[in-house]
Amino acid sequence: MNPLRWSFRAQCLLGFLICAGLLAFAIYMQIQMGLEPCPLCIYQRIAFASVGVLFLFGALHGPASRGGRAGYGVLTLIAAAVGAGIAGRHVYVQLLPKDLGSSCGPPLSFLAETMGPFEVFRTVLTGTGDCGNIDWTFLGLSMPMWSLVWFVLLAGWALYAGLRTRKKRLI
Numbered sequence: 001m002n003p004l005r006w007s008f009r010a011q012c013l014l015g016f017l018i019c020a021g022l023l024a025f026a027i028y029m030q031i032q033m034g035l036e037p038c039p040l041c042i043y044q045r046i047a048f049a050s051v052g053v054l055f056l057f058g059a060l061h062g063p064a065s066r067g068g069r070a071g072y073g074v075l076t077l078i079a080a081a082v083g084a085g086i087a088g089r090h091v092y093v094q095l096l097p098k099d100l101g102s103s104c105g106p107p108l109s110f111l112a113e114t115m116g117p118f119e120v121f122r123t124v125l126t127g128t129g130d131c132g133n134i135d136w137t138f139l140g141l142s143m144p145m146w147s148l149v150w151f152v153l154l155a156g157w158a159l160y161a162g163l164r165t166r167k168k169r170l171i
Contacts, residue, residue, distance in 0.1 A: 004160075008069050011161035012059035015076070015154060019052030022150060029136065029143075038131040039111075040090040044147050047083025051154055054079055058161075066165075073162015080155035087151055090144035093131045 003014060026045055029035045037045070058072035111120045134142045141149070 007062075008161055009059045009062040011157070012055045012062075012072070015055035015157055015161070016052050016059060018150075018154065019048050019055060022048050022147075023052070026143075033136075035135050035143075036130075038133075040086060040093070040131050040144070043086045044083060044090065044144070047079060047086055047151070048147075050079040051076055051083060051151075051158075055158070070162045073158050073160075076158035076162070077155050080151045080158060084148055084151035084155065087144050087148035090131060091142070091148055094134055094142055094144060 003011065006014070023045060026037070026041075026048075030037060054072065054076040058069075058076070061068070061072070063069050063072070136143050138146065
């Protein structure tokens with residue numbers, strides 16, 4: 001039962017289930033524990049959802065060709081890399097000293113009402129509100145740090161699943 005030897009479909013399904021579990025945990029932390037997500041947290045959730053959807057498409061399609069599997073692997077890698085970039089920015093904002101302005105700025109709803117979508121995206125990623133607060137840690141890592149770890153692991157998993165040479169089955 002070694003997951004490294006599973007079929008492409010099973011490996012993609014595992015990636016999807018991990019993403020679904022991470023999103024469920026984030027929603028649990030918001031609803032039950034009262035941790036309100038900042039704009040960078042919202043973008044990380046969107047990135048996890050994107051990675052999960054790509055894994056799900058890969059699992060449902062299950063391409064037989066190496067090129068098809070590689071395509072899903074690379075697309076999922078790109079989505080995970082974008083998520084890792086967002087999580088990395090969030091970690092950077094959290095690690096800045098408070099006197100250097102480690103926050104996110106106005107709420108996302110206000111930005112959406114007053115700016116265009118590209119302006120909102122640029123403003124959120126420049127980070128200035130509550131993104132600098134560390135409200136939760138586990139094993140010494142904050143939530144964005146764990147997100148970064150998971151994005152890197154999921155990117156590696158997607159690349160492995162998509163590019164692994166598979167043995168041909170004889171019927």
